[in-house]
Amino acid sequence: MRTSRVLISTFMVALPASSVAANDFDLYGGASPDLVAPKQGPGIIVELGxxxxVEPxxxxxxxxxxxxxxxxxxxxLTIPGLINVNKTRGGLSISPAMDFVSERISGDHDWLAGLNDVDATYAPGVRIGYEMELTDxxxxxxxxxxxxxxxxxEDFLGAVGANLSWRLTPQLTLTGGPALSFAGDDYMNTYFGVTADESNATGGRLAAYQAEGGPKSASLSVSAKYEIITDTFVTLSASYRQLLGSAADSPIVEEESQFTVGLGLSRRFSLGY
Structure with a gap:
């Protein structure tokens, strides 16, 4: 799953008084039109790809x-009078978060045979971050x-984490860090619990199990992003995840340690800037 990250910020520009001559003002005390910066219309810079x-x-x-x-x-993203979003400025960021888990059809997996199928799950929310420059x-x-x-x-999900981002060259950036995820009782039971009826349907191969909410996994991810030509990027990513708590103890789980690798190709588009 990928999430976009945007930074909501406001801007104030001050012009030193010593640089403004008397004839730069009109009769009503305002700045001369040639000194007033043109208003920014709507615009967006977005990366699509x-x-x-490969994942479990x-x-x-x-x-x-x-x-x-x-x-x-x-x-x-600029919408005059409403929002001014600029990811590259650092500091506080507030952005949407979206995860998606495709449907789980038990008949497609020998280990899950006998369990109820699980419909696709959608998880919209919010991501709040604070970014600071450590060194150049x-x-x-x-x-x-x-x-x-x-x-x-249906339940609440949460995560906390940290990332380091290192720009090795103007074209190459490495990013990585740890994260800890959480989930409520209903989510944990849906994906890791086994009811008595389901246990009977498996012939007792999977014991009845009541999963509880709490920590779900601890992970470490890394990625390398390279600008192969202007505004065109290739990204290589990998992650390691260790299931925790009720998730790790579930009879559904064959492997507590999970790995993912990915390759992406994307292009930056600009409209209005």
């Missing part, structure tokens, strides 16, 4: 599958996410 990756067939699976996902990342070319970010899942599972 497609990624392909479901959380806790021992087998892996190939997945495709869109890349949508808003770098700058190196920055750090702390962030938190809060989302509400609906569809296959």
């Amino acid at each position: 497609l990624g392909v990756g 067939a479901y959380e806790g699976a021992s087998d892996y599958t190939v997945v495709f996902s869109p890349i949508v990342e808003v770098e700058k 070319g190196l920055s750090g970010e702390l962030y938190a996410k809060l989302q509400y899942a609906f569809g296959g599972a």
Whole structure:
């Protein structure tokens, strides 16, 4: 899953009084029109592309599958009088967060045979981060996410994490860091619980199990993004995730340690700037 990250900010520009001559003002005390900066109309800078990756067939699976996902990342967005978004300025950022879990069909996985299918789950929410420059070319970010899942599972999800971003060259940037995720009772039971009826349907192979909300996983991710030609990027990413708590103890889980790798190609588009 990819999420776009945007930074909401406001701007104030001061012009030193010593640089303004008396004839630069009109009769009403305002600045001369040639000194007034032109108003910015609506505009957007967005990165669009497609990624392909390999990830577990479901959380806790021992087998892996190939997945495709869109890349949508808003770098700058101006709607006069409403919003001025600029990802590149650092500081506080507030952005939407969206995760999607495709439907889980138990008949497609030998280990899950006998369990109920789970519909696709959608989890919109908000991501709040604070980014600071540590040294020239190196920055750090702390962030938190809060989302509400609906569809296959309905409950709150959350995550906290940190990222380091190191610009090695004007074209190449490395990013990575740890994260800790959480989920409520309903979400955990939907994906990691086993009812008595489901246990009977498996012939007792999977014992009845009541999962509880709390920490779900700890992860570490890294990515390398390279601008191969102007405004065109290739991104290589990888992550390691360790299931925790009720998720790790679930009889559904074959492997507590999970890995993902991905490759993406994207292009930056600008309109109005």
